[in-house]
Amino acid sequence: xxxxxxxxxxxxxxxxxxxxxxxxxxxxxxxxxxxxxxxxxxxxxxxxxxxxxxxxxxxxxxxxxxxxxxxxxxxxxxxxxxxxxxxxxxxxxxxxxxxxxxxxxxxxxxxxxxxxxxxxxxxxxxxxxxxxxxxxxxxxxxxxxxxxxxxxxxxxxxxxxxxxxxxxxxxxxxxxxxxxxxxxxxxxxxxxxxxxxxxxxxxxxxxxxxxxxxxxxxxxxxxxxxxxxxxxxxxxxxxxxxxxxx
Amino acid sequence: xxxxxxxxxxxxxxxxxxxxxxxxxxxxxxxxxxxxxxxxxxxxxxxxxxxxxxxxxxxxxxxxxxxxxxxxxxxxxxxxxxxxxxxxxxxxxxxxxxxxxxxxxxxxxxxxxxxxxxxxxxxxxxxxxxxxxxxxxxxxxxxxxxxxxxxxxxxxxxxxxxxxxxxxxxxxxxxxxxxxxxxxxxxxxxxxxxxxxxxxxxxxxxxxxxxxxxxxxxxxxxxxxxxxxxxxxxxxxxxxxxxxxxxxxxxxxxxxxxxxxxxxxxxxxxxxxxxxxxxxxxxxxxxxxxxxxxxxxxxxxxxxxxxxxxxxxxxxxxxxxxxxxxxxxxxxxxxxxxxxxxxxxxxxxxxxxxxxxxxxxxxxxxxxxxxxxxxxxxxxx
Amino acid sequence: xxxxxxxxxxxxxxxxxxxxxxxxxxxxxxxxxxxxxxxxxxxxxxxxxxxxxxxxxxxxxxxxxxxxxxxxxxxxxxxxxxxxxxxxxxxxxxxxxxxxxxxxxxxxxxxxxxxxxxxxxxxxx
Numbered sequence: 001x002x003x004x005x006x007x008x009x010x011x012x013x014x015x016x017x018x019x020x021x022x023x024x025x026x027x028x029x030x031x032x033x034x035x036x037x038x039x040x041x042x043x044x045x046x047x048x049x050x051x052x053x054x055x056x057x058x059x060x061x062x063x064x065x066x067x068x069x070x071x072x073x074x075x076x077x078x079x080x081x082x083x084x085x086x087x088x089x090x091x092x093x094x095x096x097x098x099x100x101x102x103x104x105x106x107x108x109x110x111x112x113x114x115x116x117x118x119x120x121x122x123x124x125x126x127x128x129x130x131x132x133x134x135x136x137x138x139x140x141x142x143x144x145x146x147x148x149x150x151x152x153x154x155x156x157x158x159x160x161x162x163x164x165x166x167x168x169x170x171x172x173x174x175x176x177x178x179x180x181x182x183x184x185x186x187x188x189x190x191x192x193x194x195x196x197x198x199x200x201x202x203x204x205x206x207x208x209x210x211x212x213x214x215x216x217x218x219x220x221x222x223x224x225x226x227x228x229x230x231x232x233x234x235x236x237x238x239x240x241x242x243x244x245x246x
Numbered sequence: 247x248x249x250x251x252x253x254x255x256x257x258x259x260x261x262x263x264x265x266x267x268x269x270x271x272x273x274x275x276x277x278x279x280x281x282x283x284x285x286x287x288x289x290x291x292x293x294x295x296x297x298x299x300x301x302x303x304x305x306x307x308x309x310x311x312x313x314x315x316x317x318x319x320x321x322x323x324x325x326x327x328x329x330x331x332x333x334x335x336x337x338x339x340x341x342x343x344x345x346x347x348x349x350x351x352x353x354x355x356x357x358x359x360x361x362x363x364x365x366x367x368x369x370x371x372x373x374x375x376x377x378x379x380x381x382x383x384x385x386x387x388x389x390x391x392x393x394x395x396x397x398x399x400x401x402x403x404x405x406x407x408x409x410x411x412x413x414x415x416x417x418x419x420x421x422x423x424x425x426x427x428x429x430x431x432x433x434x435x436x437x438x439x440x441x442x443x444x445x446x447x448x449x450x451x452x453x454x455x456x457x458x459x460x461x462x463x464x465x466x467x468x469x470x471x472x473x474x475x476x477x478x479x480x481x482x483x484x485x486x487x488x489x490x491x492x493x494x495x496x497x498x499x500x501x502x503x504x505x506x507x508x509x510x511x512x513x514x515x516x517x518x519x520x521x522x523x524x525x526x527x528x529x530x531x532x533x534x535x536x537x538x539x540x541x542x543x544x545x546x547x548x549x550x551x552x553x554x555x556x557x558x559x560x561x562x563x564x565x566x567x568x569x570x571x572x573x574x575x576x577x578x579x580x581x582x583x584x585x586x587x588x589x590x591x592x593x594x595x596x597x598x599x600x601x602x603x604x605x606x607x608x609x610x611x612x613x614x615x616x617x618x619x620x621x622x623x624x625x626x627x
Numbered sequence: 628x629x630x631x632x633x634x635x636x637x638x639x640x641x642x643x644x645x646x647x648x649x650x651x652x653x654x655x656x657x658x659x660x661x662x663x664x665x666x667x668x669x670x671x672x673x674x675x676x677x678x679x680x681x682x683x684x685x686x687x688x689x690x691x692x693x694x695x696x697x698x699x700x701x702x703x704x705x706x707x708x709x710x711x712x713x714x715x716x717x718x719x720x721x722x723x724x725x726x727x728x729x730x731x732x733x734x735x736x737x738x739x740x741x742x743x744x745x746x747x748x749x750x751x752x
Contacts (some may be wrong), residue, residue, distance in 0.1 A: 014268075068257065089729070090738050121729035124697065128733030134697050136726045156722040157640070163696070182265050185295030185308050185318075188258060194687050211738035 001050040001147050002039045004105035005069060006096050007034035010116040010224040011064040030066045032180075033111025035073075036173045039107055039180035040141060043076045049143055050106075052076050056099055058092060060084035064196065071191035079197045081204070088212035089117075093125035098206045099199075100130065105168065106147065112137050112172035123172035133165035138175040143167075255314055259321045265294050265476035266325035274328045274454070278599055281448060283410055283456045287331055292365015296322065297338060302346065312554040316496040316547055324504050325499025327596060329419050329603035330454030332497045337406040337455070338362065339489035342369025345415050345431060349474035349482050350483060354433060356545030358413060370407035370414040372434075372460050375400065375484065383426040383480055389418035389464060394469045396420075396432060397438070398462040406610075408458030409446050412436050416462070417479050429479030433471040451602030490611045492550045492564035494569035498607060499547055502540045502575055505582045508597070509533050512586055523585075532581040539574035546570055562624040569617035572607035579604045629682055632660030632713035634704060636723055637664065640671040645719035650679050653717055656749060661685055663707050669695035685711065694721055701730035708735055723727055 011026040016128035135152035146233040155174045169245035240246045302308020363366030387400025421428035442461040513524030550563040579601035585589035636643040653660035659682040710727040718724030732739040
């Protein structure tokens with residue numbers, strides 16, 4: 001079975017960089033949810049159920065560091081689509097779709113959302129474009145019927161939902177699926193011998209224009225401190241005049 | 247002179263830093279208080295590849311050169327607050343792995359290096375005795391050959407990793423009359439008949455690194471566990487001790503860097519008399535001193551490692567590096583406590599622990615006095 | 628014909644509260660809005676939706692839609708949006724909406740924005 005894992009390079013969520021500040025370039029890491037996807041692919045291979053794991057990412061050459069980290073974790077090879085534009089989820093889905101049709105994997109496993117924009121759209125859009133089944137926010141994956149189907153447990157507002165989907169399909173990962181291994185030094189050494197293929201949208205024959213543009217990014221307004229009131233009357237007055245909820 | 251790291255080195259160092267800061271910094275205050283060795287953290291380091299940094303790849307290691315190795319250990323010291331864990335890792339690397347790499351037979355290397363590289367085996371050495379510390383080669387522990395076995399008798403003190411070691415490199419004399427030329431090294435596995443790892447020793451610092459006294463009472467060691475030649479023990483010891491002196495305080499340089507940043511942060515945030523204490527010259531000056539020490543220590547560390555990697559003898563440089571870094575580390579810790587005022591005295595702030603850990607560095611791997619003697623003799627005095 | 632189409636979520640014959648926020652947003656955007664509800668045996672829900680001032684309540688009631696399977700739901704949502712020439716589809720930040728709406732967006736060749744807290748301005752295009 002061939003597994004495709006699209007992943008995104010994002011600013012390190014553990015790095016306390018001020019939003020919008022022109023400080024030093026924030027450190028980048030593999031999107032944590034995508035790391036979970038990579039880890040799951042590795043475990044599936046370790047169980048003997050997959051033969052090849054291919055990673056894909058879209059970005060400028062600076063994301064090669066994240067690609068090497070993914071290779072160091074254990075994926076077999078990686079493809080970078082060379083594109084440094086700010087793309088929206090739909091543009092990403094359209095680009096990935098072409099690559100998926102080219103690589104023809106049995107399953108695509110990817111993070112449910114990227115921690116820099118929390119969109120939670122690409123996997124679902126990809127499934128729509130390909131007309132493939134989808135299983136989102138997955139916390140458990142099992143392959144059945146000689147890997148023709150997957151039984152997935154999904155984390156939903158209503159609780160855990162179990163669905164069965166035919167392969168090939170798109171699966172997006174939730175936090176509880178696994179805990180990713182950290183890159184080891186021997187892994188880093190082995191990664192240097194693995195290949196990174198660089199392609200452009202032109203070479204893929206896909207032209208996309210983002211349909212969404214980010215106008216600005218700002219910190220959320222600070223929460224105002226609460227105030228104590230002396231009487232019920234004062235409370236009612238404040239609710240009416242200040243909070244305007246009465 | 248190229249002072250830059252290669253892309254590959256930078257990638258490796260960043261991976262070390264990220265791993266250490268995310269995986270190794272838990273329960274340090276409690277473990278230090280109770281003197282608990284963090285076996286889980288040790289295993290993580292083994293899986294990550296720390297212990298095997300210097301081991302040739304054919305035995306499961308990374309085959310890294312000395313400079314990359316010390317840089318990785320420095321980064322480890324910067325990102326990991328548990329100096330005791332790092333002390334145990336260092337003891338394991340310099341006193342067990344290095345002798346095997348340089349003096350082990352093929353069979354011995356194949357048997358022990360893979361496990362030592364990935365941390366599944368914990369190693370250490372037993373050299374010091376109640377009556378021989380600085381006077382290292384006047385050993386009382388004897389090894390007598392009987393058929394295909396050596397029988398060891400004696401007692402060893404200050405055995406780092408003793409309580410948890412799977413393998414110890416034990417130094418004993420096969421012939422007291424030959425002095426240093428009678429000393430031999432033996433690979434002794436834990437639970438060997440006649441080997442008694444006695445009480446755990448409680449220390450002032452690096453308390454998360456376990457240490458014990460070990461007694462040998464007619465301890466049987468198979469002859470294939472002689473490490474190197476009979477009588478080759480002193481040379482083996484000196485060589486691994488030179489490695490140790492050059493490298494064991496690499497993580498201390500990282501610790502000092504962390505102390506520097508902690509002090510700068512504190513000096514900027516802490517306000518007294520309406521301004522940051524960093525604006526007071528007496529405070530700022532101490533931080534400047536820390537910075538200068540970090541820089542000079544780092545340069546000596548790298549230079550010694552560079553020479554080592556270029557196969558130059560570093561007997562002098564290793565002694566100087568060890569002496570200088572240990573002196574600087576203690577001074578940096580003292581300054582850091584002073585800068586933090588009363589808070590520097592509180593265990594919660596984790597500054598006082600660094601001083602307790604640092605003081606040991608003037609004692610192990612040869613006391614500072616011994617280092618001075620070595621340097622003096624190398625200067626022709 | 629409706630400017631906005633609001634995807635209504637329900638559970639045990641009750642409209643879920645967050646959907647009411649989506650309806651309020653549709654109202655604030657001005658223009659006509661339709662409510663879309665999918666599932667099976669929806670009479671009770673539909674009855675409760677008529678009082679929300681929508682120009683239409685679009686109902687997709689079928690055994691095949693008893694469970695919220697994304698591929699089926701997205702196809703129906705896209706179809707409903709096309710039929711009513713909706714400019715904007717509104718949903719909530721629930722796992723249900725997040726599972727289904729992006730797929731519907733792709734079927735409609737449309738972009739999507741998640742977790743919106745305010746719409747500042749909107750012009751015809």
